[in-house]
Amino acid sequence: MKNLKLISGDFTKEIQVKENTNLLYAIQESGLFIDAPCGGNSVCKKCTVFIDGKSCLACQTFVNKDLIVILPEYSNLVVEEDKNHFIEKFKDIKINPIIQKIEIFINPEERISYQSDLEYFKSLLKKAGFEIFIPSDVELLSKISKATHKKNTFTIYLFEENNKYEIVDIIEGTNLKNLGIAIDLGTTTISIALLDLDSGIFIDSITFYNPQIIYGADIIHRIVFAQKNDGAEILQKKVLEELNQSISSLCMKNNLSANEIKSVVLSGNTTMIHLFLGLPSKFIRETPYSPVMQKFPILNSNSFIDIIKKGKLFVMPCVANYLGGDLVSGIISCDLHKKDEINILLDIGTNGEIVIGNKDWLIGCACSAGPAFEGMGLNCGVRFKQGAITEVSYENNKFVYSIAGNSKPCGISGTGIISLIKHLKEQKHIDNRGKFTEKVKDKIDHRKAFILFKKEETFNNEFIYVDETDIDNILRAKAAIYSGISLLLKKLSLDISEIDNMFIAGGIGNSLNINNALEIGLFPRMRKEKIVFIGNSSLTGAIKFLLSRESRDETNDLFPKVTYIDLSNEPSYMDEFMAALFIPHTNQI
Amino acid sequence: MEFEKPLAEWKGQVQEIKLSDKVIIGGEQVFPNYSFDGKCSNKPAVAIEINDVFPENWPENLKEIWNTDTLKSPVERAKKAEKEFGADIIFFDMIGTHQDRENISANQAAENMNAILKAVDTPVIVRPDGNFEKQNKIFAKCCELAERQIIIGSAKEDNYRTITASALAGNHFIIAEAPIDVNIQKQLNILITQMNFPLERIIMDPMTGGLGYGFEYTYSVMERIRLQTFMDDPFMIPPMVCCVGQETWKIKEIKIEDEKYGSKPERGINWETTTAIGLILSGANIVVVRHPESVIKIKNFIDSIYQKSDCLQQGI
Numbered sequence: 071m072k073n074l075k076l077i078s079g080d081f082t083k084e085i086q087v088k089e090n091t092n093l094l095y096a097i098q099e100s101g102l103f104i105d106a107p108c109g110g111n112s113v114c115k116k117c118t119v120f121i122d123g124k125s126c127l128a129c130q131t132f133v134n135k136d137l138i139v140i141l142p143e144y145s146n147l148v149v150e151e152d153k154n155h156f157i158e159k160f161k162d163i164k165i166n167p168i169i170q171k172i173e174i175f176i177n178p179e180e181r182i183s184y185q186s187d188l189e190y191f192k193s194l195l196k197k198a199g200f201e202i203f204i205p206s207d208v209e210l211l212s213k214i215s216k217a218t219h220k221k222n223t224f225t226i227y228l229f230e231e232n233n234k235y236e237i238v239d240i241i242e243g244t245n246l247k248n249l250g251i252a253i254d255l256g257t258t259t260i261s262i263a264l265l266d267l268d269s270g271i272f273i274d275s276i277t278f279y280n281p282q283i284i285y286g287a288d289i290i291h292r293i294v295f296a297q298k299n300d301g302a303e304i305l306q307k308k309v310l311e312e313l314n315q316s317i318s319s320l321c322m323k324n325n326l327s328a329n330e331i332k333s334v335v336l337s338g339n340t341t342m343i344h345l346f347l348g349l350p351s352k353f354i355r356e357t358p359y360s361p362v363m364q365k366f367p368i369l370n371s372n373s374f375i376d377i378i379k380k381g382k383l384f385v386m387p388c389v390a391n392y393l394g395g396d397l398v399s400g401i402i403s404c405d406l407h408k409k410d411e412i413n414i415l416l417d418i419g420t421n422g423e424i425v426i427g428n429k430d431w432l433i434g435c436a437c438s439a440g441p442a443f444e445g446m447g448l449n450c451g452v453r454f455k456q457g458a459i460t461e462v463s464y465e466n467n468k469f470v471y472s473i474a475g476n477s478k479p480c481g482i483s484g485t486g487i488i489s490l491i492k493h494l495k496e497q498k499h500i501d502n503r504g505k506f507t508e509k510v511k512d513k514i515d516h517r518k519a520f521i522l523f524k525k526e527e528t529f530n531n532e533f534i535y536v537d538e539t540d541i542d543n544i545l546r547a548k549a550a551i552y553s554g555i556s557l558l559l560k561k562l563s564l565d566i567s568e569i570d571n572m573f574i575a576g577g578i579g580n581s582l583n584i585n586n587a588l589e590i591g592l593f594p595r596m597r598k599e600k601i602v603f604i605g606n607s608s609l610t611g612a613i614k615f616l617l618s619r620e621s622r623d624e625t626n627d628l629f630p631k632v633t634y635i636d637l638s639n640e641p642s643y644m645d646e647f648m649a650a651l652f653i654p655h656t657n658q659i
Numbered sequence: 660m661e662f663e664k665p666l667a668e669w670k671g672q673v674q675e676i677k678l679s680d681k682v683i684i685g686g687e688q689v690f691p692n693y694s695f696d697g698k699c700s701n702k703p704a705v706a707i708e709i710n711d712v713f714p715e716n717w718p719e720n721l722k723e724i725w726n727t728d729t730l731k732s733p734v735e736r737a738k739k740a741e742k743e744f745g746a747d748i749i750f751f752d753m754i755g756t757h758q759d760r761e762n763i764s765a766n767q768a769a770e771n772m773n774a775i776l777k778a779v780d781t782p783v784i785v786r787p788d789g790n791f792e793k794q795n796k797i798f799a800k801c802c803e804l805a806e807r808q809i810i811i812g813s814a815k816e817d818n819y820r821t822i823t824a825s826a827l828a829g830n831h832f833i834i835a836e837a838p839i840d841v842n843i844q845k846q847l848n849i850l851i852t853q854m855n856f857p858l859e860r861i862i863m864d865p866m867t868g869g870l871g872y873g874f875e876y877t878y879s880v881m882e883r884i885r886l887q888t889f890m891d892d893p894f895m896i897p898p899m900v901c902c903v904g905q906e907t908w909k910i911k912e913i914k915i916e917d918e919k920y921g922s923k924p925e926r927g928i929n930w931e932t933t934t935a936i937g938l939i940l941s942g943a944n945i946v947v948v949r950h951p952e953s954v955i956k957i958k959n960f961i962d963s964i965y966q967k968s969d970c971l972q973q974g975i
Contacts, residue, residue: 501850503816648842652849656842 072133076102078141087133093119094128097141098284104128104141118530125531160270166619167267169238169333169382170228171248174198178219187215200228200235210380213240227332229368229382238332239380249273249331251317251378252612254396255338255346256280257289257420258444259453260312261609264320267333270617274324275609276316279453281308282345287441288420289341289392293355296345306348314377328377337386337612339394339421346374347385354391359636361391364629386612387625390634392436397423398629399611402621404573404604407432407628411570414555416593417607418443418576422551425632426558426569432628433562435635437554439547443484443576447543450522450534452481457529459486459522461583464493471522480529482522482536487544489586490536494520495653496589502653504541545651548592552655553646554637555593561635566594575607591654667696669889673944674859674896675701676832678782678810682747684944685898690885691940692964702961703939705954706748706784706947707740708904709733711763711771712755718914720924721950733771734778741779744951745958750784750902751775756797757788765793765800776806784810784834784900784947795821802829810834813864816847823854834900836864839876841883848894861897862945869907870934877901881941901938904949907931932956 074096076083087096094117097104104117117128120140128139174194181190188204191214195202205211217224217240225246227238248268254261263275282305285295296302321328336343340361344351347369349362364387371381386395397417401407406415409428417423420441425434445451445458452458456475459482463470471486473479482490494500499509499520506518513519514535523534559566572593574582584598593601604610614621637643649656667689675686686700693699711733714722722730729735733751740746755761756768763771772785785805787797795818802811802825812834814822819835826833835851837844844863852858865884867877887895907913912920913927920926931953935946939961948954 501853502846503850507820645842648840652842652846656845656849 073136074100074133075136075138076100076141077138078102089134090132092129093131093133093137093139096133097128097139102141118532160272160613160617163270163614163618164620165267165270165617167248167250167270167333168229168335168384168616168622169248169250169267170230170235171246171268171332172198172200172226172228173223173244174226175223176217177221179221181218187218190218195226195235201233202228202235202237203231205237210237210239217242227380238382241329247326247330249326250333250335250616251331252609252616253313253334253336253338254399254606254609254612255309255336255342256396256608257292257339257342258283258287258441258446260309260316261606262313262316262320263609263613264317264324264326264331265613265616267616272613273326274320276320277606278312278316280342281312283441283446287447288438289339290355290438292345293341293351296351302345302348302351305345309346310374310376313375317375318377329379331371331378332381333384333616334371334375334378334381335384335386335612335615337395337399337608337615339396339419339423340388340391341394341421343385343388343395359391361388364388365626384615386615387629389434389629389632390636392421392636393423393434393632393634394421396608396611397425397434398625398632399609399615400573400575400604400607401425401432401611401628401632402614402625403575403607403610404602406573407624407631409570412564412568413570414572415607416551416555416572416574416576418551418574420444420446422547422554424551424554424558426562426564427632431633432631433558433633433635435554435558435637437550437637439550440543442487442540442543442547445481445483448482448487448540449537450481450532451487451540452483454483454485457481458483459490459534462486462490462493464497469493469522478527478529479523479534481534485582485586487536487540488590488592489583490520490522491541491544491653492586492589494541500541500653503651504545504653505538544590545653548590549647549650549652549655552591552593552650553643556650557637557640557643557646558635559594560642566596569596570600572596572601573604573607574601575604589654591650591652595654664695667693669697670891671887671889671896673700673885673888673898676859676862676898678704678748678832679780682782689889690882691942699965701944702965703943704747704945705745705935705957705961706750706900706945707744707746707951707954708750708752708902708947708949709736709740709775710755711751711753711768712761714754716909717949718908718923718927721908721927724951734774737775737779741781744954746781746954748782748784748945748947749775749779750947751786752905753785753787753797755788756793758790758793760788765796768797769800769804772801772809773804773806776809782808782810784812786812786834791818794818798822798825802826802831805829805831808832810862812836814847814851816843816850819847819850820854823851823856826860827854827856832860832862834862834864835897836866839866839868839873839880841880841887844880844884845887845892845894848897852894858894858897863897863899864902865899867901867903867906867934867938869903869910870930870937871912872906872910874934874937878937878941881938881943885942898944899942900945900947901935901943902947903931903935903938904947904953907934908949928952928956932960936960 071086074085085100112130119128223244226240228235229238250265250267252263260280261277264273286292353360366385369383371378371383388394412428415425422437422439441447445453457477457480458474459471460474461472512521517537519535519537521535525531672688673685677683683701688698689696713731737749756763787794810832813836835847868874907930928950935957
């Protein structure tokens with residue numbers, strides 16, 4: 071056995087592996103993220119790591135001695151969400167958490183003889199105003215029994231259902247916290263937010279890549295993988311491990327105990343939720359295109375996330391096979407279902423989702439945009455993070471790049487490539503179909519490429535460049551989104567000018583330059599001030615669900631009301647798509 | 660109450676193109692023969708297809724009517740097409756330039772073309788065959804050496820830059836060919852004009868299939884293209900050319916020996932004529948055919964309906 075020390079930014083992990091293990095495989099097994107779209111064939115050069123100060127490809131390296139390996143920083147936790155952004159959002163919410171916390175003083179001396187422990191406990195709670203269900207969990211019953219014989223104050227966590235209460239947990243002591251976790255389980259990225267439910271304070275959050283990526287970049291590939299032997303178990307295990315680890319590190323970082331987390335809300339697209347729960351996902355993709363269920367039962371958290379021993383897991387209901395809980399969260403987050411005017415909610419993710427509607431009706435569709443906007447599937451793509459090229463401009467006959475943080479560039483983010491394409495088009499380096507003109511002469515691997523940074527200028531000593539496939543990927547992604555919107559509008563006989571606001575959600579969100587997006591035709595041309603970025607709406611909606619009873623009731627009313635349009639059944643969708651596969655688009659009548 | 664005739668109000672108009680003193684195409688403001696709606700303008704033109712090499716895969720009856728000896732000489736064919744068969748336009752399809760066939764060089768192709776240009780007075784459409792690399796060489800040569808203005812084809816979405824640049828330099832017309840797709844057609848027109856090529860010198864080839872072989876698909880795509888023209892889409896105004904002969908003479912119904920399909924020679928002519936007339940009714944401005952008999956039938960048809968509506972003079 072050999073010792074491996076994996077270092078990624080501030081994060082270190084030590085593992086033991088058998089001699090001659092492939093390093094890429096070892097890193098993947100360790101739970102750290104490393105990108106290897108070529109499947110370890112030394113083609114894509116994305117798995118570059120540093121050993122003894124020298125760069126090498128993990129997929130071509132075999133461990134034959136103890137090693138210290140430095141991974142590119144994006145191998146680990148990627149982004150911390152902007153706290154203030156969230157705090158601002160929730161300041162008006164009337165807090166009524168999903169799990170309540172009460173403190174009760176138990177004094178066994180008061181007890182009448184021959185009365186059972188549970189009867190005594192029930193009577194105590196009744197006095198406090200809570201009528202309880204009898205717990206069916208033996209472990210919990212013994213905890214209650216022990217508590218009723220001890221003179222002390224106990225903290226009891228209760229979950230209300232039809233004015234009766236279920237005991238979630240009982241812990242000895244006072245001043246305990248009532249923490250909640252909101253998870254946005256995306257195809258490409260996962261975000262977790264930690265909240266204090268009593269006060270409604272947003273404590274912390276993290277975002278990282280979904281560890282399932284190595285088994286397929288989009289939901290279709292994941293479903294296919296899940297149908298292979300053990301595929302579903304592997305996918306579930308990967309994501310659960312990662313969540314366990316991230317939640318525990320989030321708690322550690324904030325000096326909190328995972329024991330005090332009593333509620334978890336999970337929001338994500340239908341496929342991700344099925345894979346998380348271990349439900350069969352086959353028929354999401356195949357006829358009759360049916361999810362197992364729309365509204366999921368309330369589950370015990372420890373069946374999935376071990377470190378939350380006693381807690382409840384709530385899953386956002388989904389609308390249809392490709393219209394998931396993340397969208398329902400999104401609607402809740404921007405109050406689309408409460409407005410008089412007609413609005414559009416656009417969630418730009420790997421699985422793009424669009425809803426149009428107001429307080430009376432909602433209609434939605436999903437379009438597969440692919441992971442390009444999140445930096446995946448591009449030669450030099452990265453998610454928004456330190457070193458990412460986030461914006462491109464053209465000044466004094468030169469392309470000028472803005473790089474996030476104070477670091478050498480490591481790749482180009484979704485917003486970066488959108489603005490790059492805009493300027494390449496403007497400077498006639500590409501034509502309207504995204505093909506290079508004579509102005510671009512550089513080549514990488516015998517293919518024409520536009521080079522942003524030379525080897526010596528970058529973080530991992532590799533060129534940062536964009537080739538025609540990259541541009542094509544982005545154009546396809548934008549065409550999927552644009553055509554989805556224009557088809558929905560046509561179906562409703564609405565003109566874009568009749569739309570009051572367009573809410574843009576998703577990882578790409580806040581840093582996207584609206585002008586650039588309009589210029590390449592990411593969405594229909596509308597007045598700039600009508601476009602509102604709302605960030606990660608899936609996470610925001612899940613947090614609202616944790617905190618506010620009103621939001622919870624609305625969620626349950628909402629999901630059956632959304633009309634789902636399946637674009638793959640729309641004969642004119644392909645037409646719209648072809649029209650949009652162009653900069654900005656063909657604007658067909 | 661007096662009946663008021665409803666009138667479609669279109670804003671757009673098909674670009675009128677003068678290919679020679681005799682041949683003017685386009686200019687219509689309404690769908691073909693919708694003379695009750697507005698001006699129909701110029702009659703569609705009929706082009707005859709000739710090749711630079713002997714067309715050995717033509718059906719025998721077609722070869723016979725052309726005379727095998729004539730078919731061997733491109734110049735003789737061109738002359739015959741113009742003088743005897745009454746072609747408005749000569750469509751010079753250089754199938755021999757394909758690298759898997761005679762692999763005729765770019766210089767030779769340009770020479771062949773010039774021989775045709777000298778032999779006839781009609782406008783000439785020139786179209787080389789081969790991979791993009793080969794085609795691009797021929798585009799450049801033909802555009803450079805052509806002794807008079809030609810119509811060069813075909814610019815495709817994946818290969819439009821060389822041909823556009825060459826045609827721009829030589830002041831020629833261009834054929835923009837899209838695979839039966841409104842959007843790609845428009846995108847291609849935009850791409851070509853983005854290279855400062857004037858839209859007034861583009862002719863669109865929406866591509867077609869023979870009757871029974873995807874014809875109806877072309878029909879509706881052409882209708883949609885024209886719908887956009889009349890709704891004032893600035894990029895959809897060029898006239899359209901349809902290569903009918905190539906699509907009809909290769910289908911199996913024309914080749915099989917079975918009397919229940921009717922007389923074999925007539926079958927081909929009828930098939931070609933019907934397809935061509937259908938395409939004219941969906942907006943084609945030039946139809947390219949192979950059989951002289953078809954030319955007569957198509958021209959008769961054009962004359963009959965254009966005379967009846969008399970839209971050339973009248974309009975509304």
